Amino acid sequence: MEFEVYLKNSGIEFLKDHPLKEFTTFKIGGKARYILFPKSTEQLIRIMTLAKDEEMNYIVVGNCSNVLVSDKGFDGAIVSTVKIDSFKIDRNLIEAECGAMLSQVARKACEAGLKGLEFAVGIPGTVGGAIYMNAGAYDGEIKDIFEWAEVLDENLNRLKLSNPEMRFSYRHSRLKGEKLVLLRAAFCLQYASKEDIPPLQKANEFSKRRREKQPLQFPSAGSVFKRPPNNFAGKLIEDAGLKGYRIGGACISEKHAGFIVNVEDAKAEDVRRLIYLAQKTVYEKFGILLEPEIQFVGEFETPLFVPKDGQNRR
Ligand SMILES: Cc1cc2nc3c(=O)[nH]c(=O)nc-3n(C[C@H](O)[C@H](O)[C@H](O)COP(=O)(O)OP(=O)(O)OC[C@H]3O[C@@H](n4cnc5c(N)ncnc54)[C@H](O)[C@@H]3O)c2cc1C
Structure with a gap:
């Protein structure tokens, strides 16, 4: 396989079949076929070229501070840019x-x-x-x-x-x-x-x-939802009575309800279920559909909430 031969010969740091949770700020995420750390844009481009030639899925990421990676991981290459840093x-x-x-x-x-x-x-x-x-x-x-x-x-x-x-x-x-x-x-x-x-x-x-305001002592990906027009996601979630609500190892933060935090070895599906719950509850109470800000990598069993009437009521 030319891809792996290139990786070995070029000295690019890489891991095979390795859990992504070690690299996400959420400390969540299953295994990726490859996790790569090119040191230059030339190496990055070469990796992308080879992945394309071999029809391998790839995603370019940075510090993984805004992603929720599926528990099933990612069948392809996760290419992190963190070593291309001048x-x-x-x-x-x-x-x-x-x-x-x-x-x-x-x-x-x-x-x-x-x-x-x-x-x-x-x-x-x-x-x-x-x-x-x-x-x-x-x-x-x-x-x-x-x-x-x-x-x-x-x-x-x-x-x-x-x-x-x-x-x-x-x-x-x-x-x-x-x-x-x-x-x-x-x-x-x-x-x-x-x-x-x-x-x-x-x-x-x-x-x-x-x-003072954010639960920085716990792993998270920052604010989970975008700010709805003229409102705040955290306030809506708090007003919906969900502050502190826990599913598995994930919890809607007590300190800032716009954050979901990993309090105890959370699974990605725990987070997805909290996202669904927050979206559904806020929609039913206030008619506002919260849109996730975080990016999803891989496949999830829990869907995002889709209102039956299809759009924001307010
Ligand atoms: C505690 C905490 C606080 C935060 N506070 C804020 C805040 O105040 N404001 C805010 O906006 N965000 C905040 N965030 C979210 C996050 O830090 C930002 O969105 C950040 O810009 C994401 O950068 P990243 O390198 O970690 O991207 P990643 O999470 O690695 O990737 C995010 C998306 O960008 C894509 N991407 C990354 N690099 C590239 C590239 N070179 N080319 C093309 N696509 C690329 C990825 O594919 C992915 O879809 C916070 C997160 C945490 C954990």
Whole structure:
């Protein structure tokens, strides 16, 4: 098999038939046929080319901080970018490879007196994952500072996309819709002025708020649901009486009902059942359909909730 021969000869770190739960922030997930850690975009592209040639399923992931992986795992290659992680700051422009940790990039930018990425200091994902998700917090989002990205399309052609070409919207980018893979990107920030709160101070305040409000002591994938218009998923779930509700080893967090936490060796199906329950209960009580923000990898037995009348009542 050319794929495995290449892996062995190229020195790429890889694991075979290995549980993904070791790599997800949820600490949940069955085995993948391969888990790969390329060290350069060239290796990443070579892996994708070989996987395509051998008709093997593959998914490019970052730090797996926004994914729920099925208990059955994934019959294919999970290609993690976390070792493709260099970035540089040149005046107010940051150029980063896909696997650079957003939190580290953001902290360095703040230390350099640049504003615009303070919101990202506590987001535990990579640049690629953050752009895919148009990650955001505290009134900031990737879209606000994104300059350009180099991506691969499904046929592995390289494209350079500008901010409008990325078609960002709330927790959405063109990467999602068109299965593009992000190789590297640039962010354009601004120098903080004397009147501004110093960026590092602002970032530290956001981190403090996170520690106060979020159940960071338990494995999770952050907020499970997108924010519905003019509302908050956590508040709706709490008002529906589900705070602290437990199924198997997974629980709707007591501290923040928008989070599902892994309290005791949870299975992916435990989380899916809580997602279904939260969606159904909130829909029946308030007529609002909660849409998952987290991404699902693999196959699940528990479906997502689909209302009989088919759409949001409110
Ligand atoms: C405690 C906690 C707090 C969080 N807080 C926030 C928050 O405040 N705001 C927020 O928006 N999110 C938050 N998240 C969710 C998550 O950290 C972000 O969505 C993050 O941007 C995901 O990055 P990742 O590298 O972990 O992506 P992954 O989880 O690895 O992947 C997410 C999706 O992106 C795709 N992807 C990853 N890399 C690439 C690439 N190079 N090219 C193409 N597709 C790619 C994957 O296939 C997958 O579909 C939080 C999560 C946790 C655990």
